[in-house]
Amino acid sequence: MVLKKAKILVIDDDVDVLTAIRLLLKPLVNEIVVEKNPNNINFQIESKKFDLIILDMNFNGLVNTGNEGIFWLNKIKQFNPNIAVVLMTAYADIDLAVRGLKEGASDFLIKPWKNEKIINTLTSILKSEKSKESVKSTFSPKQFSIIGESDAMQDVFLKLNKVAPTDANVLILGENGTGKDLIARALHENSNRKHKPFVKVDVGSLTSTLFESELFGYKKGAFTGANEDRKGRFETANGGTLFLDEIGNISLGQQVRLLTVLQNRQVTPLGSNKPIDVDIRLICATNENPSVLADEKKFRKDLIYRINTVDITVPPLRDRNTDITLLTKHFIQVYEDKYNKGPFEMGADFLKKLKKHDFPGNVRELQYVLERAIIMADGNQLNSEDLVFSSIERSTQKTTPQTLNLDDLEKNAILTVLEKHKGNISKSAKELGITRAALYRRLEKYEL
Template sequence: MQLKDATILITDDDPDVLTAVRLLLKPLVKEIVTEKNPENLPAILSRQQFDLVLLDMNFKSAINTGNEGFFWLNKIKATRPDLCVIMITAYGDIDLAVRSLKQGAADFVIKPWHNELLIETIKEAIKPKGKTTTTKPGSKDKGPQMIGDSEIIRDILYKLDKIAPTDANILVLGENGTGKDLIAKAIHNASLRSEKPFVKVDVGALTDSLFESELFGHKKGAFTDAREDRIGRFEAAQGGTLFLDEIGNISLQQQAKLLSVLQNRQVIRLGTNEPIPVDIRLICATNLPLSELANEHRFRKDLIYRINTMELMIPPLRYRGDDIELLARHFGKVYADKYMKPAPDFDNKAIEKLRQYSFPGNVRELQYTIERAVIMAEDSILQPKDLIFSPLETQAAAPVQTDFNLNSLEKNAILQVIEKHGGNITKAAKELGLTRTALYRRLSKYDL
């Protein structure tokens, strides 16, 4: 959508703000409506269609929530889930504004704003979202590619563009093989820390004895094999990004040590008592669903809040539609170059075979499938017989249903459909054959 075709509603209890925005946007947009009292929002939205709402975060209204913006944002999203909302906030409320992104806001602007920045923010919010690559700011070199044109990938890339330049801690969720490490590197490359180190640690593979030494470092003689001083991964990532993969697999004892470092922003090497300040941006990833992380017998809630300022859910490949073909052709070219073969084409039946397969191993499994096909194929046009899926993944993809309690079946069906649609309640309700209200009742019933 072009800015000149947009109808915009701005809600702010400051008449000066309303006047300023109206004068600024009136020559640029189709229509602008201003409203001082947020309690009139439901009535206004019921009688007129808008493309975007500018919503203040704090009003002098009867609703005493401390941050009324969240209340009215949720009200808007409950009735118009697809409506684009930009939050208006004072500088001191930036943390609240970042939280609003998690609750469905498209963006936020800070008072007082520059007119050009406000206009660009609105343009960005109303245009079709998405791009296929991320790049370092001010650099011509491309970072890691997240290939795809599906709606769910466009949404992820849009969020990535918003959160990458901040220092917010990010939790990346998704099944094995979905590309969580690729997302973490892309966030780093698009951040203000892109010229500093990116350090990855598979913390799920560290034993208790190695955990502190690997992350925090040690002095010579701190333990039997400590033959020299060594800095830990936190110090190695100084000024840059630390990516902790498989964070859901660390023990409660390890979680306590990690939490202490994140709270104090300093590490103490094994064998010393000297605290060393650290300045890092933290990205964590896990294949566990957030519901399992919320189990305090498994994971500390205070640590979840520390690592999860923002979260990104990476969808399984089976939910990405046409992206499967895009990725297959991409990997075909990559491995054709690697093995000095002509770039392959795909027979229509081969594409259909790829589309019909569930890919329990996700993008990683597709990558290996195409590599194998490029190596073994007799012809430059890949046929269905050239596409051989991993028997290990195929066997793992067929879990046996053991709980046939009707409530459990319904709860699991709701979770799967909501995940499939990336949290879009409207689409999930439609597929389940429910109204949005009925689905919300069930979400409340199962405490989802």
């Protein structure tokens, strides 16, 4: 049964071998793809999610490594360390195949193979991988979709599953655009309070007066314009979850008022002397560096202890590069449906360009880049020229170069000028002080 659902990629430069194994496995599996050129491995596994790869160990010296199979095995594992790889080798290369097991291969097959042996081997590996996946899936939210298979996100999922069922206060840390609000909602949706309200407040944008009226509510006549009683967010969230976003931006005075409410579990609306009991689970988020929160001149330590029973750090997209393919496919599907376009295919250079970008705006930037690509695309294939990265995100970064490497500095300068002139080669070359031909050479050099 597990073999019937599998998608398998076979890589071998011997056409006869590819034909034989394809004829053997085609009736038994969901899909089998054969590939003669190992240089296309990245494209194949970026374009489709395979459950298992069968990889030959010799490719007529295409790479000068002493053994091609080990080289390509390492390339596959760099791209996706979790994918199962079965090596194919001749009797004379058994020692190399054993070395391949140490490098991360799941098993090896000896040519010429016996059909029953290859079927049993693949079935056994796929069952083992499915068992691992079922354990791994316990680390992802049960009722709220968060996309990610990277090690960094698995750590987040592990914490979510431990913390969500409790009433512990949680502080979510992370850069802008990483998805802190998704984590907050996942905590609520997987908690015992999931059938009660989830109330979000961007407290960093509230003035001192609005802070109290928004959070604690007010009575009719409490101030000019208070024409009726109004519940505050604490009272609205009673029994459920209150999510205070940008908590690191509130003033010391606001911190004192918030601390009092958290200590007493009571709010007193403006214009009233009667406290109201509240029962909430508190989740806070900030993009501030933890060192800022540790500075008592900016943030009260007693408040930190109140809001930070457990902290969850959401990794930036640059630290979860292996998730870019998954996220890209997800957002493409979202915008195909939204704009009634597609279905789209991704060119080999499309994902390559995405993965080279550092995404200072994180997942939010990736989402907007892909939305624009879908809107502006003429055909049904997305290529690198369809990707335009925002200069807004780059301008919010530190102006001090993060590298002094001359090639990197030149590449960044070219990107900046191209974005400024919206890809116009003549204007860009003029500002850079080089000819159009020289600019084209540099574009080719840096694969831009």
